[in-house]
Amino acid sequence: MIIGIGLDLCDVSRFADKGVCERFSRRWFSECEREYVKGRGCFTQTVAGIFAAKEAVLKAFGLPLFAVPMNEISVEHDEDGAPYIRLSGKALEVSRVRGSPDIYISITHEAGIAAAVCVLECR
Numbered sequence: 001m002i003i004g005i006g007l008d009l010c011d012v013s014r015f016a017d018k019g020v021c022e023r024f025s026r027r028w029f030s031e032c033e034r035e036y037v038k039g040r041g042c043f044t045q046t047v048a049g050i051f052a053a054k055e056a057v058l059k060a061f062g063l064p065l066f067a068v069p070m071n072e073i074s075v076e077h078d079e080d081g082a083p084y085i086r087l088s089g090k091a092l093e094v095s096r097v098r099g100s101p102d103i104y105i106s107i108t109h110e111a112g113i114a115a116a117v118c119v120l121e122c123r
Ligand SMILES: CC(C)(COP(=O)(O)OP(=O)(O)OC[C@H]1O[C@@H](n2cnc3c(N)ncnc32)[C@H](O)[C@@H]1OP(=O)(O)O)[C@@H](O)C(=O)NCCC(=O)NCCS
Pocket: 040, 045, 046, 047, 049, 080, 081, 082, 083, 106, 107, 108, 109, 110
């Protein structure tokens, strides 16, 4: 059963200043995300896509922005490059309260905009 859906758009230019990402990197991004981003050519669109994915996850759970630490919603990638979500800390607790749904995420970026959609399914 689908229990939640979240969609988010993010202006890539918000992340154009690398300093912003570096200053807030530990607060906003998990270690795995920071490592992934370092290896990307188009740094800003990847960061914006990851941030959009975090916001989409919050929406799907019906949580306001920053309701849980953003670095506890980690956007990781499998061997094909497909993103998936790994929760920790308070974010993981919230998920357990909701029945530990499977989390599906998709990210895109084009023309200065990054977008992500998240679907939650309880089996
Ligand atoms: C998935 C794919 C079609 C997206 O291409 P695109 O339209 O140029 O890119 P978009 O802007 O729409 O989306 C990019 C985002 O899709 C996600 N993505 C990457 N690979 C993906 C995959 N295999 N499946 C789902 N999502 C993927 C990433 O979050 C990526 O963002 P990032 O590069 O900043 O990390 C392309 O990356 C692709 O063909 N990858 C190879 C997939 C594959 O099957 N690999 C198996 C090896 S044989």
